[in-house]
Amino acid sequence: MALPELLRRLRLNSGMPLAHVAHHIDAEPTSVHRFEEGRRPAPYDIVEKADELFSAGGRLIEAWRRDDAERHAAAGAHRTKAAALAMSHDLSALSELDIAALQEGVDATAVDYLASPPAPMMDRALVLRADALERIRSRHHRPADRSDLYVAAGRLSGVLAYALLDMGHPGEALAHADAAGRCAEHAGDSGLAAWVAGTKSLIARFQGNYNKALEYVRGGYQWAGSGHGTGETRLRCGEAQCLANLGDSRAANDALDGAQEARERIRQEDSLGGLFGFSPAKQSYYAASSLIWLQGGRDAERAAREATAAIALWQAGPVAERSLDDERLSQIYLATARVQLDDVEGAAEAIQPVLTLPVQEQISWIVKRADRLAQMLSEPRYAGNRTAAETVDLINALAT
Structure with a gap:
């Protein structure tokens, strides 16, 4: 066994x-x-x-x-x-090396990552990146393909960064993000460079270092060309998460408003979606996950609206863009916002889909965020509330 x-x-x-x-x-x-x-x-x-x-x-x-x-x-x-x-x-035939198959592998991995466990995605990315790096080192490619090879290697390094972070290894994740940044520099790809800055900020937020995360975000704005893809939108949402965790409600809301303004300026779509895109659903998810760390009130009301929007967008959108783990976390964020608004019945209803997940789908972030919700429902003001007690019991049964 x-x-x-x-x-x-x-x-x-x-x-x-x-x-x-x-x-x-x-x-x-x-x-x-x-x-x-x-x-x-x-x-x-x-x-x-x-x-x-x-x-x-x-x-x-x-x-x-x-x-x-x-x-x-x-x-x-x-x-x-x-x-x-x-x-x-x-x-x-060295004169006819075609990188189309490699690029197709990168594209498929970026999309598949949204609905796949990180370990097999890491394995796939390792094999594909080895191929890209070998082509770069051996110079067995057309000169015009060199930039594309660096972009492919950078994106695959980005996949590795996400996989290691999801598996709980932020230090190793940062090393792969650094590699992705160097590839972006060699390729002259500002879109990838902006994505790397956002990912480094995400890693720092995972470690609870919100000031460092804020530095990464603000350093990344130089790469986020106005109207070119979702890079600026993603960075501004990351800034909102930093500011909310630092307790600055006004600045966090301003950053979220700025993210929406940046999306409305987009004139050129992302060159690659999946892990490297930033859908409206993901934007609403970021907003909800930011505002629940503030003091309730209007912040909780907006968090509830944003979480509801994220869930609806994922459920109605293309299957390839649906991130199940993030959708489930949005259910927890919605429940958290409702508790902050003293709507215990609404919170119990929101988290219900998460409470019936099989154990293999209860990723650590789901358990962690649900535990926080249970702590909120266990506060003295909910003593004697049957719905609160039953929900706490169901949450405590997760991963046990």
Whole structure:
């Protein structure tokens, strides 16, 4: 039995709550959840502590060693595939190397990422980027294709940055974002450079460093040409998230208004969508996820409107542009805004679709944001409120 399944089974059989287990093995509850889902490998020292806690007699340690060996073998296989792919291209007619197939792979990965787990997207991006870099190094391409190859390598580095961040590794994510930025510089692609600035800001926000995140955003405006794609809109929404978390309601709302003005100025669409686009649904999602960190009132009212708009846009829009995880988080943001407005019944209704998700779809951010909602519903002013109590119980059952 693989380690994630065994760890989850032992915890459930023990009857220990997730938070209790996390405390005794020196880990965060969201990290334990990731270990059980297989979304993140558990460190050996954590596994040792868990084996002792559950009196597993070395079974968890044995499973860890087996899984670790499989990971190393898989990594070797990925490197072999990348090398074989590059070699095959070298053996092709060098004067006719066509990068169309590579670009198609980049385009498909950018779209598929919205509805796929990060690990397989990371694996695909690694193979494709190895191909792009080999072509650049070997100079087995037409001179006119060199810029396109750098853009492809940069976008694939961007995919890796997002995947590592979604898997809980911001440091590694930043290294890939830096690589994407260097590729954008070599290619002279301002759109990619603006996207990289927004992604670096996202990584800093993940780490709770909102002042640094604000620096990245404001540094990125130099690359966001007015009317050219959604780069400025995305950056202004990122600025709003920073300002809201820093407690500046007026500036956060101004940034969101600026994002809408930037969208209305767009005259040239993004050259690539999916992960590298910024749809109106995503814009509303960012607005809601910003304003729920303020003090309620008008901010909560706008957050509720924006979350509702994001959900409706995703449900009515093209399947390829639907980001299920973000849509589910929007349900939580809507519920959070309604609690801030003292609408407990409305909050319970909003979060209901999230509470029935299978465990493999309960990503760490869903659990984390739902936990905050549960804390709000557990405040003394809701004591005796049956709906609040029932909703808290259902939230606590997530990932347990």
